[in-house]
Amino acid sequence: MNIKALFDTAAQDYDRTRSQYIPCFDEFYSTALGLIPHESQAHIKVLDIGAGTGLLSGLVAAAFPKAAITLADISDEMLSKARERFNSNPNIEYSTLDFINAPIIGKYDVVVSALALHHTPQEKLKGVFQKIYDALENGGYFINADQTLGSTLENEEKYAQAWLNGTKAKGCTDRDIEIAIERMKADKTATLQNQLNWLSEVGFVHVDCWYKNYRFAVYSGQKPD
Structure with a gap:
């Protein structure tokens, strides 16, 4: 099953298990949100890459009510659920986008992503980072909350x-876990160090990892002003 079909299928039940599939859910998302370096009333343009049902964008919209947010995702079904979430919010736009193979259109002050880029083949991830870099205004920030591969087999x-x-501690059923493991077959996760290195190589500065809990990490970089 390709990525689009995988997440078209998952869309209806996706939100129910988010906080269970991510044991460190609160810290993970709050760290990503806290890295957006703007005042709460700022008129910023934000792009959410691989936005899914709009979970991260919902947090951004609540914290920055005057932000113009574009949700980009390969799955039309995921974006349909996002439209339900935002209920015709005039500050929200939607774009069906295959970020691996298609260009990113527009210029943004902030690009965010959560649990999406790890579906990119490792040999193409640096190219995706380059497209994100090019889509940022000078001085803009990229913030990614995602999965990382263990640096050794033992660590993985x-x-x-x-x-x-x-x-299991969060209450996932055996069936929930089976579904998640099946989805993981589409993962192309890279190590954290490789991801940070590729960010620096395409031109990002102040690259750092701000949160890590086993495979879950939040990192960012800035396009020079």
Whole structure:
């Protein structure tokens, strides 16, 4: 199953299990939100890459009510659920986008992403970072909350066990876990160090990882002003 079909299928039930599939949900998303370096009433343009049902964009919209936010995702079904979430909010736009293979149109003050870019083949992720860099205004920020691959096989096994323990503690059923593991077959996750290196190589500065809990990490970079 390709990525579009995978998430078209997952759209109806996607939000129900988000906080269970991400054991560190609160810290993970709050760190990403806290990295947006603007005043709450700022008129900023934000692009959410791989926006899905709009979970991260919803947090951004609540924290920055005057922001113009574009949700971009390959799945029309996911964007349909996002439209339900935002209920005709005039500050929200939607774009069906295959960010791996298509250009990113427009200029933005902030580009955010959550749990989307790890579906990019590793050999293409640097190119996606380049497109994000090019879509930012000078001085703009890219903030990514995503998964990382363990730096060794042993570490990856620890990541997997920690995730399994955490999801069970959050109340995931055996069926929920089976569904998640099936979706993981589409993952193309890279190590954190490689992701940070590729950001720097395309031109981002002040690149750093601000939060990490086993495989879940939040990092950012700035396009020079």
